[in-house]
Amino acid sequence: QVQLVESGGGLVQAGGSLRLSCAASGRTFSSTAMGWFRQAPGKEREFVAAVSWRDSLANYADSVKGRFTISGDNAKNTMYLQMNSLKPEDTAVYYCALRDYSTYPSMGVRDYDYWGQGTQVTVSS
Numbered sequence: 001q002v003q004l005v006e007s008g009g010g011l012v013q014a015g016g017s018l019r020l021s022c023a024a025s026g027r028t029f030s031s032t033a034m035g036w037f038r039q040a041p042g043k044e045r046e047f048v049a050a051v052s053w054r055d056s057l058a059n060y061a062d063s064v065k066g067r068f069t070i071s072g073d074n075a076k077n078t079m080y081l082q083m084n085s086l087k088p089e090d091t092a093v094y095y096c097a098l099r100d101y102s103t104y105p106s107m108g109v110r111d112y113d114y115w116g117q118g119t120q121v122t123v124s125s
Contacts, residue, residue, distance in 0.1 A: 002026035002114040004096050009119030012086055016123070020081040022096030022116060029053045029074050033099040036070065036081045037109060038092035038121075045095070049081060050105030059105045064090075086123045093118040 008020040020036070035050030049070040051058045058070055069082040079096060097112035099105075106112070 002098060002100070004098060004114055004116035006094065006096050006116040006119040009094060009121045011122045011124065014086060014088055014123055014125050016086050017082070017084045018086065018121060020083070020094055020096075020119060020121070022079040024077045024079065024098060027098060027100070029072055029077060029079075031103070033103050033105045034072070034079050035097050035099070035105060035112060036094060037097060038090075038094045039118075040092040045109050047107040047109070048094070050107065051079070052103040052105045054103045057105055059107055061107070083121070088123045088125045091121060091123050093120050
């Protein structure tokens, strides 16, 4: 059984930084792709970043390129999202997701099979 648990959200001023964590159980990183998505009130869930550790490949949304970095610790089976230079428009609930049976870091919400419960990120201006 796959379980994903996010942590690290909070309130930060514009220009600040946060690091989100996603602890995964039930799968090993090397056999999956994992990603981060976010959903702001009244908006659809959108892609933020995704990674394939086996293929050493990462994808980022244009809106976060150069500011956010996805990484992982295989020993801890934990994925991270380092978010720098945060903007008010980054405010959202952030979800981690796992894509089973494929290692391609897709940008598509529907390509992911398991989801965490989400963690709130609020950036004040």
